[in-house]
Amino acid sequence: MHDTPEVAVCRLGHRPGRDERMTTHVGLTARALGADRAILPDNAGQSKETVEDITTRFGGPFAVELSSSQKALVRGWEGSVVHLTMYGERVQDVESEIRAAHGESGEPLLVVVGGEKVPFGIYEHADWNVGVTNQPHSEVAGLAVFLDRLFEGRELEREWEDADQRVIPQETGKKVESTDSG
Ligand SMILES: C[S@@+](CC[C@H](N)C(=O)[O-])C[C@H]1O[C@@H](n2cnc3c(N)ncnc32)[C@H](O)[C@@H]1O
Numbered sequence: 001m002h003d004t005p006e007v008a009v010c011r012l013g014h015r016p017g018r019d020e021r022m023t024t025h026v027g028l029t030a031r032a033l034g035a036d037r038a039i040l041p042d043n044a045g046q047s048k049e050t051v052e053d054i055t056t057r058f059g060g061p062f063a064v065e066l067s068s069s070q071k072a073l074v075r076g077w078e079g080s081v082v083h084l085t086m087y088g089e090r091v092q093d094v095e096s097e098i099r100a101a102h103g104e105s106g107e108p109l110l111v112v113v114g115g116e117k118v119p120f121g122i123y124e125h126a127d128w129n130v131g132v133t134n135q136p137h138s139e140v141a142g143l144a145v146f147l148d149r150l151f152e153g154r155e156l157e158r159e160w161e162d163a164d165q166r167v168i169p170q171e172t173g174k175k176v177e178s179t180d181s182g
Contacts, residue, residue: 001155005079006108007035009143012070012122013115014041025140026113027051031062033147034155035111039073042066058167059160070112074125079107081126084142085118088129095149098128102150111146113139 001007009030014023024047027038031051040048044066051064067073074081080101102109112122123129132142147155160166168175 001034001036001151001158003154004151005102005106006037007102007147007150008037008039008108008110009035010039010067010070010073010110010112011041011044011115011139012112012118014044014047015116016043019044019115020046022115022138022140023047024050026143027064028054029140029143030111030147031055031060033144034151034158035147036061037063037065039065039067039070041070042068057164059163061161071119071121074110074112074122077108077110079109080105080128081110081112082128082130082146083112083118083122083126084132084139084146085114085123085129086131086134086136087123088131088134090134091130091132091146091149094128094130098130099150099152101127109150111143113143115139 009026011023011026023040023044027040027047028051030038038051048064048066055062082098130146132145163179165176165178168177
């Protein structure tokens with residue numbers, strides 16, 4: 001978000017076909033809940049296109065990139081790394097430490113979520129291994145709760161730029177308006 005140093009989300013691994021929706025939803029959730037950028041594996045081009053299409057229609061800024069080596073990206077990241085895992089420290093115990101370090105350092109934060117088995121090197125390289133509960137669930141759910149905790153809910157008030165259309169909240173039904181920039 002505009003008022004904090006960059007937050008990027010790295011999706012580890014992508015099995016074409018099987019992971020298509022999950023990888024797309026990692027990107028969409030990163031965008032909707034305040035991250036600045038998603039970095040997807042290079043075989044997830046379809047997910048990248050879908051997230052870019054949503055950004056064109058509903059606004060940004062939000063960037064999506066493909067990377068040929070997620071592990072090298074994590075190792076070479078110049079900033080802090082949070083790895084979301086059910087085996088990690090409880091989010092409610094470390095969120096303020098992460099928020100303070102991220103805000104004070106002014107350095108970008110990389111939030112890593114897995115798919116298949118995550119290599120142990122990622123656990124070792126991360127500055128924080130963070131569990132959103134210590135129960136197994138999904139990368140999309142873990143990412144959503146983590147980002148909301150990181151931003152303390154401010155992402156819900158975010159304004160979207162250069163949208164073609166916007167949803168007008170309704171008690172019942174659906175209302176979508178074209179914007180002037182569309
Ligand atoms: C379906 S899980 C598979 C994890 C895999 N079995 C392993 O052991 O590495 C996919 C991803 O969801 C996320 N995830 C699942 N449960 C989580 C939890 N309780 N807290 C945080 N992230 C979680 C993690 O990023 C994980 O890599």
